[in-house]
Amino acid sequence: MDIRIPQVALGTSRISPEKLEVTIKRALEMGYRHIDTAFLYGNEEAIGTTLQEYLKSTTLSRQEVHITTKLSPTYMKGSAVGPALDESLRRLKLDYVDLFLIHTPCALKEMDTYTEEITQSTELMSVDLRETWKAMEDTVYKGKAHSIGVSNFNTKQLDYICEVARIPPAVNQVEAHVRFPQKKLQEFCKSRNIQLQAFSPLGSPFFTGTTDINRVQSSDNLVEHPVIMEIAEKYKRTPGQILLRNLVQRGIAVVPKSENPQRMKENLQIFCFSLSDADMNKMDELDNGIRRFVFLWYKNHPQYHYDVC
Numbered sequence: 001m002d003i004r005i006p007q008v009a010l011g012t013s014r015i016s017p018e019k020l021e022v023t024i025k026r027a028l029e030m031g032y033r034h035i036d037t038a039f040l041y042g043n044e045e046a047i048g049t050t051l052q053e054y055l056k057s058t059t060l061s062r063q064e065v066h067i068t069t070k071l072s073p074t075y076m077k078g079s080a081v082g083p084a085l086d087e088s089l090r091r092l093k094l095d096y097v098d099l100f101l102i103h104t105p106c107a108l109k110e111m112d113t114y115t116e117e118i119t120q121s122t123e124l125m126s127v128d129l130r131e132t133w134k135a136m137e138d139t140v141y142k143g144k145a146h147s148i149g150v151s152n153f154n155t156k157q158l159d160y161i162c163e164v165a166r167i168p169p170a171v172n173q174v175e176a177h178v179r180f181p182q183k184k185l186q187e188f189c190k191s192r193n194i195q196l197q198a199f200s201p202l203g204s205p206f207f208t209g210t211t212d213i214n215r216v217q218s219s220d221n222l223v224e225h226p227v228i229m230e231i232a233e234k235y236k237r238t239p240g241q242i243l244l245r246n247l248v249q250r251g252i253a254v255v256p257k258s259e260n261p262q263r264m265k266e267n268l269q270i271f272c273f274s275l276s277d278a279d280m281n282k283m284d285e286l287d288n289g290i291r292r293f294v295f296l297w298y299k300n301h302p303q304y305h306y307d308v309c
């Protein structure tokens, strides 16, 4: 399986709908070659339309762009996985995705239609993760996903599927940033040749919304943290670049979201400098073990994943 993925992906989950098309087009123009979406984000259709138009009107080829999407927790039964990817592909107007991730280990009750939305009252459901993984592997055999992986999985859950996997997971996408650096999980993934990919790599600094199904913890804003600002000043970079560089220098791929042209550009320019060991160590000290996001609706789920690294 080809696991070479561009180390920076544009996160799309919080791009405002009215700015989505212009942001995707701008990202491709700037050189982003990896777009991260998910069935749950409800934006696959708009991304698909923009991508199709962009590919038609430029010399960029489909093969040069890496598209990641994720399986909704409502379609984790083996029989539902293939059709769910077909629906994502229809929305994205693609024949295949480069990377297909199980969005979360916690399954929810299957929806009757793809347009139904998850709410706080959507029932939890227990699905054997090996059943889901087998169906994920079938999407590769059918050529509909070039690689497959997981998101929000802990070490136990990874082990559980790795023991029987014919195709091992290429990626585990999890929350990671200097406050919650995921060192143990990273070590584990490294030993299994699984690429760790960081969502909310900047610590989701301006996201304050708490919903019925999400809780945001810790209000500190990492791009304004004095230690990060001091290091940024020293390297003549922005705090955002320092936070992203810290992760890629540790070997973690990043999925920053931005819809601001200047910041989008900055977030790509993190490979032309490196941080000294002393500054990396200084950033290590910011680890407080606090996740920014806790998904409340999984609290009583048998696969609840937050109590194990």
Ligand SMILES: NC(=O)c1ccc[n+]([C@@H]2O[C@H](COP(=O)([O-])OP(=O)(O)OC[C@H]3O[C@@H](n4cnc5c(N)ncnc54)[C@H](OP(=O)(O)O)[C@@H]3O)[C@@H](O)[C@H]2O)c1
Binding pocket: 010, 011, 012, 013, 014, 015, 036, 037, 103, 151, 152, 173, 174, 198, 199, 200, 201, 202, 203, 204, 205, 206, 207, 223, 238, 239, 240, 241, 255, 256, 257, 258, 259, 260, 263, 264, 266, 267
């Ligand atoms: N797999 C999962 O379960 C999961 C969960 C959450 C998120 N994700 C993925 O990860 C992506 C990113 O996560 P996120 O949006 O929570 O967090 P994030 O990327 O850490 O933070 C995004 C926020 O930071 C701002 N920002 C971006 N670049 C900046 C820079 N250089 N300097 C200062 N501020 C900057 C953005 O504002 P502007 O837009 O105004 O620049 C936005 O408010 C999502 O879009 C999604 O694709 C996956």
